[in-house]
Amino acid sequence: MLMEGFNQGVIPLLGFAMLALAVVAFVLALVARVDAYPAADKQTKTFWLVILGVTVLVDSFLPMLFLQIIGLVATIVFLVDVRPALKQVSGGGGGRSKGSSSDGPYGPYNGGR
Template sequence: MLISGFNSLLALLSLGMVIFAVVALFFAAAAREDAYRAADKQTKMFWLIILGVTVAVDLLLSMLFLQLAGLVATIVFMVDVRPALKAVSGGGGGGRRSGGSSSDGPYGPYNGGR
């Protein structure tokens, strides 16, 4: 019973890694080629190949070492490359208007009740 529970947990983690890699592959494909150069990152083709191989390994092979290497590549893309691409493409700003302060509320700047 314990082993079947552990296998179920591994299956869920494996599914999560596949979904994470597919989402990263989608984001890599959706970004413009010139944004990769402007952000001084590897080329779009490089990331498409790396993330595509990651998805293929996650789906077809059950070799934990290769799956973990793909997970590291996916995390690097999502944490480092994607925010840089968003900043270069004008998508970075967290939903705020440009030039706004961190103390701005939905109707303008917060003045502390003065």
């Protein structure tokens, strides 16, 4: 009875979460500049779009856990390794000023000194 509820409630939610994460990674890979990938010493933009696109398709239409886990690993690698490198090469910082790490939203934090 417990496994029945798990299979009907939790597993579909995990599948949806993996699909959402893959879609976010695909969109982020799509909007990144083509020249940023080799500049960051990563695989090409086409490579990542194919890998993440296949992941989205597998998560959407082919619910095989083994393939979904492989896609999840690829998605995590993109989000944790490739995307930060692309942001660094592209000068991404969200438009914030290049202040100290102790800067707050209204200026530097000096610890009450």
